[in-house]
Amino acid sequence: MELSGAEIVIQALKDEGVEHVFGYPGGAVLHIYDALFQQEAVRHILVRHEQGAAHAADGYARSSGKPGVALVTSGPGATNAVTGIATAYLDSIPLVVISGQVSTPVIGSDAFQEVDMVGITRPCVKHNFLVKNVHELAETIKKAFYVATTGRPGPVVIDIPKDVTDPGIKIPYRYPKAVELRSYRPESKGHRGQIKKAVDMLLTAKRPMIYSGGGVVLGNASEQLTRLTRLLGFPITNTLMGLGSYPSDDQLFVGMLGMHGTYEANMGMHECDVLIAIGARFDDRVTGKIATFCPHAKIIHIDVDPASISKTVSVDVPIVGQVKPVLEVMIELLGENNTKPDRDALDKWWKQINHWRSINCLDYDKKSDKIKPQSVIETLHDVTGGDAFVTSDVGQHQMWAAQYYKFTKPRRWINSGGLGTMGFGLPAAIGVSIANPDAQVACVTGEASILMCIQELATALQYSTPVKVINLNNRYMGMVRQWQEFSYGGRYSHSYMEALPDFIKLAESFGHVGMRIDKPEDVRPALDEAFAMKDRTVFMDFITDDSENVYPMIEAGKGQHEMRLPPGMTTKRELA
Amino acid sequence: MRHIISLLMENEAGALSRVAGLFSARNFNIESLTVAPTHDPTLSRMTIVTRGNDRVIEQITKQLNKLIDVVKLVDLTDSSFLERELMLVKIQAIGEARDEIMRLADIFRSEILDVSPTTLVVEVTGASKKLDAFLAALKKDSVLEVVRSGATGVARGDKALSI
Numbered sequence: 001m002e003l004s005g006a007e008i009v010i011q012a013l014k015d016e017g018v019e020h021v022f023g024y025p026g027g028a029v030l031h032i033y034d035a036l037f038q039q040e041a042v043r044h045i046l047v048r049h050e051q052g053a054a055h056a057a058d059g060y061a062r063s064s065g066k067p068g069v070a071l072v073t074s075g076p077g078a079t080n081a082v083t084g085i086a087t088a089y090l091d092s093i094p095l096v097v098i099s100g101q102v103s104t105p106v107i108g109s110d111a112f113q114e115v116d117m118v119g120i121t122r123p124c125v126k127h128n129f130l131v132k133n134v135h136e137l138a139e140t141i142k143k144a145f146y147v148a149t150t151g152r153p154g155p156v157v158i159d160i161p162k163d164v165t166d167p168g169i170k171i172p173y174r175y176p177k178a179v180e181l182r183s184y185r186p187e188s189k190g191h192r193g194q195i196k197k198a199v200d201m202l203l204t205a206k207r208p209m210i211y212s213g214g215g216v217v218l219g220n221a222s223e224q225l226t227r228l229t230r231l232l233g234f235p236i237t238n239t240l241m242g243l244g245s246y247p248s249d250d251q252l253f254v255g256m257l258g259m260h261g262t263y264e265a266n267m268g269m270h271e272c273d274v275l276i277a278i279g280a281r282f283d284d285r286v287t288g289k290i291a292t293f294c295p296h297a298k299i300i301h302i303d304v305d306p307a308s309i310s311k312t313v314s315v316d317v318p319i320v321g322q323v324k325p326v327l328e329v330m331i332e333l334l335g336e337n338n339t340k341p342d343r344d345a346l347d348k349w350w351k352q353i354n355h356w357r358s359i360n361c362l363d364y365d366k367k368s369d370k371i372k373p374q375s376v377i378e379t380l381h382d383v384t385g386g387d388a389f390v391t392s393d394v395g396q397h398q399m400w401a402a403q404y405y406k407f408t409k410p411r412r413w414i415n416s417g418g419l420g421t422m423g424f425g426l427p428a429a430i431g432v433s434i435a436n437p438d439a440q441v442a443c444v445t446g447e448a449s450i451l452m453c454i455q456e457l458a459t460a461l462q463y464s465t466p467v468k469v470i471n472l473n474n475r476y477m478g479m480v481r482q483w484q485e486f487s488y489g490g491r492y493s494h495s496y497m498e499a500l501p502d503f504i505k506l507a508e509s510f511g512h513v514g515m516r517i518d519k520p521e522d523v524r525p526a527l528d529e530a531f532a533m534k535d536r537t538v539f540m541d542f543i544t545d546d547s548e549n550v551y552p553m554i555e556a557g558k559g560q561h562e563m564r565l566p567p568g569m570t571t572k573r574e575l576a
Numbered sequence: 577m578r579h580i581i582s583l584l585m586e587n588e589a590g591a592l593s594r595v596a597g598l599f600s601a602r603n604f605n606i607e608s609l610t611v612a613p614t615h616d617p618t619l620s621r622m623t624i625v626t627r628g629n630d631r632v633i634e635q636i637t638k639q640l641n642k643l644i645d646v647v648k649l650v651d652l653t654d655s656s657f658l659e660r661e662l663m664l665v666k667i668q669a670i671g672e673a674r675d676e677i678m679r680l681a682d683i684f685r686s687e688i689l690d691v692s693p694t695t696l697v698v699e700v701t702g703a704s705k706k707l708d709a710f711l712a713a714l715k716k717d718s719v720l721e722v723v724r725s726g727a728t729g730v731a732r733g734d735k736a737l738s739i
Contacts, residue, residue: 118590123601127644130590147644182739183586183647307638310631 003173005134005165006031009098012141014041015175018069020060020434021045022053026073027113028100031165045434045463048455050077052427054084055453058093059428062414063389064435065220067094067149074100075113078159079120083421085155086124090418091241092218094153096144103163104132117159126154134164134171142176151186152305153218188304190321192329198276198300198317199333205274206345207296207352208234211257211286214241214417215279215303215323222246222410224327225278231334232341235353237265239280241417244407249386254353255362258286259554260399263361263563263571264353266554269294270561271352276300279323282313283418292559302326359569361552362403370545371520373397373472376527377404380442380470383527388440389414389432393425393449396478397470399550401444423452426469430456433465440531441466447473447541448497457510460537468530469539471503474546482549486564487556507539518543578607579633580625580659580729582737583640583649587613587620591645595622598643604628604636608661608704608726619647619739623728625704650737652729659703659729664689666721667714669696677714684710695720703727 003011009032013021022045025033036044047053050072057068068088072081078099088095102111118130127147129140140158148156202208210232216225222245229236229252236246237257246253255262257269266288269275275297280286287293293313301308301315302323309318319326364374377400380388390405391414392398398415407413414432416424429443450471460467472478480495504514513536517526523542530538551566558564565571585591592611599606607625614621626636633651640646652659669677674696681688681698684706690697700710704727711722731737 119593122590122594122597181644184644305642307635307642311635314631 001173002170004031004035004167004170005137005160006035006167008134008137008173009141009160009165010035010039010042011173012138012175013069016141016145018042021069021071022047022056022060022431023071024050024053024073024077026077026100028074028102028162029071031162031167032071032098032100032160034167044071045430046459047427048458049453050080051084051423052453052456052459054081054095054097055087055421055424055427056431056434056456056459057095057097058084058088059391059414059431060435061088061093061095062428063411063432065411066435067096067145068431070095070097072097072099073113074102074117075115077113078115078117082120082124085121085157087416087419087421087424088155089124089126091214091416092153093155094148095155096148097155097157099157099159101130101159101161104161105163107161117157121157124155125157128157128159130159131164132161134166134169137164138173138175139179142179143181146179147181147184151184186304188321190302190319190326190329194317194319195326195329196333198319199330199337201274201298201300201317202232202276203337203339203341205234206342207271207273207349208232209268209272209275209297210234210236210278211239211269211275211280212236212242212245212278213239213280216242216245217410219279219304219323220410221279221324221327224324224331228327228331228334231331233346234341235268235350237261237268239283239286239417240402240415242280243402243413245410247408248406249408254357256402258283259288260403260550260552263359263552263565264356266560266563267356268353270559272297274298274300276302277315278302278327279304281308282311284312287313287560288554289557289559292561294560359565359571361565361569363569364566368545369520371518371523371542373400373474373542373544373548374404375520376470376472376523376542376544377401377444379524379527380444381405383524383531384440384442388412388442389429389436391415391425391429391432391441391443393445393452394420394422395446395449396474396482396548396550397444397446397449397472400472422449425449426453426467427456427459429467430459430463430465433467434463440468442468442470444470444472446478447471447475447500447503448477454506457507457512457537457539461511464535465537466533466535467537469537471539471541472544473500473503473541474544474548475500476546479550485549503539503541512537512539514539514541516541516543577629577633578625578627578653580623580652580657580727581637581640581649582652582729583622583624584614584619584647584737584739585622585643586645586647587618588645591620592622594643594645595624595640598639602635602639604632608724610726610728623726625727647739648737650731652731655735656732657729658732659727660701661704661707661727662725663700663707663710664721664723665698665700665711665714665719667696667698668694668718668720670694673715673718680710680713686710
């Protein structure tokens, strides 16, 4: 088979099993778009801004477990995608981003729409390639998918100069079945001796904690995590990225941990004597002040990326390996071990945890005559049966979604945890909907975040992705306002959103349904009505209490045990 | 503590910038860096001199290993090793100072590569400390130019960094 470079790109995507590409055409990728036009196997989703392409491909990947693919042109097309690439990088999401480049003879001459994409993305990709020769194209694409999806996943950029895709030059095409890189050996099942050491340590624990993160989601190891946790009967907390990997309606689940985690999760972390971190990376939003992080604990850490281990927190038993096979061995060794968890100690520990739990730290005023954002999320959970895909933007609404939508399945909670990218939610939701056409998809957002990628409402119409936008509109950049209230004497510097659009008309002008909800009693009927419109995008503008804050909170510089609770709530530090 | 990290990487465009970029992006210290192809033209050998406590050095080696282009890596300072750096120094040398510099060059077993009526160019090779010592022995205002290659090194004995 003889193909041009442009045809090779498309054929390689087909051979890779890619069904959807999110992109936006431009000069440097016109040959590729022409090849795309002449086939039907790879479906192209035209976004309205390249940031949206990267986020949509990201949402597609997070919800499906398959790599997301974006296609953008050179120069501004490429730079627009960078925020989306960095978002995927910080959350280890497998993306392959194909960017056009100016023709090889003019690279470096400041040609029209030229930018050094490989240079710009170097610090925010797992790897990137500049393909200077059409003969290297097929193999490079194979390598890109291999690198993006194996080990600790991440985005890979393939920068392709226009002349490399020249339709006039045809060469024999062969897509490699597999590639090997002598410098990259990502697969690791973990050292059995280390796993055994970890099991022994777990069985000596009197006050254990399981702390698991996004690695469990990425590594498709929810089932193993759930089995291990139940086998041990230990309390488990999830990071923001790990929510859904353990059913949050389970008694052993003590909620999210970290800056806006539950009181019981953070106190449990602080008081535990053995901590097992599974696919989590001791992010600063989790640890709070490092000096007082888990002061009594021996720490076991399972991670596929050796560089994650002992990066910020020293660990006692490191296990480098993919979470799933490591947990399987752990379960097997537990079964063989004659020692059992110390039930008496555990009972005492659970008594203590339940004592912390009893303050009900996520309680809020349910009798308010204003709409409480928390109640919108709880109602959303009810209306969707707890089974929706929920994407979010970044800020207060993100934390409320994480706290109050009790996720019970992995890949259902889709947010920018690492980079914290406002504008992520809507395009990500479109990507989720493309990957899961029959699923309920909600984008929980705020009136500030949603404006950062609002143009994607047009994409939602074109491809009939029935996303329900849950806009928690408090007229503020809420999280900025909250920090200004707590730490800057209430000087609300540029955090109030004046001149907001009429979101109803805005949604309608894009061809969608708009709803405004400003009374608590209307929240449920409105959500029922919106989700009954199965084939429509509905923009729901909830006018919420503008003074509401996210509680509980570990303020900057504080330790896990120094949580700020909602006004009127008191701590229960002492043992039960 | 000073560490010398030696690594093999794919001899490909952009590989050097990945390493250099990693050091600046992660706020790692870099004292010197040298790179050139090896007897296997597909591989380049890089020597990096850096400083940091054990935790920092551990992160540096892990992050370097994580780069897709890095094939193999060793911290030479973990065991016995040889270190060599090359330095060219252009020195103002008039009158009595000329003899003094030539004597000094002799002591350091260095070579005089260029002679002009007013200057000498001296080549000094050795561990970086020796080069520092040579510079310290010179009168400060006599030094016109210092060109150092950065340290390179190799482990002693039969251990070899190869694939």
